[in-house]
Amino acid sequence: MTTPASDFRSDTVTKPTAKMRRAMAEAEVGDDVYGEDPTVRRLEERTAEVLGHEAALFVPTGSMGNQLSLRVHARSGTEVILEGKSHIFHYEMAGMAALSGLLPRPIDAPRGRMTAEQVAAWIRPEAVYYLPRTSVLALENTHNFAGGAVMPRPVIDPLLALAKEKGLATHLDGARLWNAAAALGVPEASLAAGFDSVMTCFSKGLRAPVGSAVAGSKAFIAEARRVRKLFGGGMRQAGVIAAAALVALEDERARLPEDHARAKKLAEGLAGIRGLRIDPADVETNILMIFLEGDWGDSAGVVAKLQSRGVLAGAAGPSSFRMVTHADVGDPDVERALRAFEGIRAGR
Ligand SMILES: Cc1ncc(COP(=O)(O)O)c(C=O)c1O
Structure with missing residues (x-):
């Protein structure tokens, strides 16, 4: 051998654990496009609770979670500020432009940690009518290309304060938020707080075979559900995969x-x-x-x-x-x- x-x-x-495989085989399921899959619902409720947001939505991939969040937050023709080596900018196939008519404004920052000063310089002045409007600020925690760099609250807070002052929506690509929380020894919710939307993945360090989620307000999730369908992500007996994600969420963070x-x-x-x-x-x-x-x-x-x-x-x-x-x-x-x-x- x-x-x-x-x-x-x-x-x-990573391959799913024996417990995940068992949970998948035994999952109680229904048609989730009709809102009838109890396992998906449980996963969404538990994810919202862990992230400290009102509601959550199960999505097939992290890329879809990021892209549908941007689509909900921003009107076509507006600009999204994000870090120059972020996953959304580099590895999602210009999705925001192709799917939602959005213009990325990448800002390079050491270890992926943009500062409020850097971002402020790129928020377009409303008075200059021929400039694109800035609509969203997107952060990534941990930052993949920066080598899993963690963004602690003192880095996040000034950015969110600026976004709020300027009326920008805020999105967190938290594909590996679990790792950030573990590294800092804080609850995930403390790093997800203050964002209008948070995407996270069960399929990376948490070992689930498939699946990510977006979390936010009930109103955001209602819109996100519509866009998930638009992007082809309405799933049927998705409890089969949500069951493994639930095991991931409960067992693998520690x-x-x-x-x-x-x-x-x-x-x-x-x-x-x-x-x-x-x-x-x-x-x-x-x-x-x-x-x-x-x-x-x-x-x-x-x-x-x-x-x-x-x-x-x-x-x-x-x-x-x-x-x-x-x-x-x-x-x-x-x-x-x-x-x-x-x-x-x-x-x-
Ligand atoms: C930081 C980050 N965001 C988003 C994604 C996208 O996840 P998916 O591969 O599930 O689309 C990844 C994938 O590696 C990632 O590293």
Whole structure:
């Protein structure tokens, strides 16, 4: 039997647990487009409670949750301020433009943490009638491309205060809000507070096979439900997948600090290898961004060499790549990854 690969490409590669599979098999279901799926309803109620918002809506993917939130908040032809390396800007296929006629205004910020000063400079003055109106401010916590960087309340608060003062809607891409809360040791609701909408994913570090949710006011969720249908996301006996998401929500959050500790250990090991640039202090959650220096060659080549040693990572740019810890990689996988890097370095 061949040893399975140590897969650090993403926390989305996790397989559902036995308890999730059982819950899926036994789920009580109904037609959710008719609002008749009791398991989906339970998941939505529990998600709203955990996030501290009035209501929530189950959606198939995080991208759909982000995109339908923007669609609800903003009129076509208006501008959305977001961080320059955010998932919504980079990895959702220009969805806001294609689906909702929205113009993104990306602002680059170290570790994905925009400041109120940066954002204020891009809020369009109402008096200049030929400029697009700014409609939404979107944040990301944790910030994927910034290496799982956490946005604590002192970073969030001035941004939300500015948005409120200027009449902008606020959206949080909290695909990994669970990791942010675990890293800070605070309840998720404390990081979701004050946003008009919050998207979160069950299918990443929490190991559910499918599913995300958006949360917000009852009025927001009523509109979001309509847009979910418009975008083709009305699901029928969706309790089958909601059941696994419920197990994820109840059972998996407490485990996340293990992933964070392993990411730190991996970062500390990599930082000691010549030509790999990563500061372990920057690894706050489960994502590592590693930069190549000197004679390593390009990231695609390194990723291929790692793969031949049974270690999977993802190229993030010509000289950078990403590694992510999750429930399906343990300490032996971390050791294997470090040995693989050392072997490549030594030309063995
Ligand atoms: C920060 C962030 N937001 C949104 C998404 C989108 O989630 P999905 O792949 O379910 O569409 C991802 C996916 O990796 C993500 O990392």
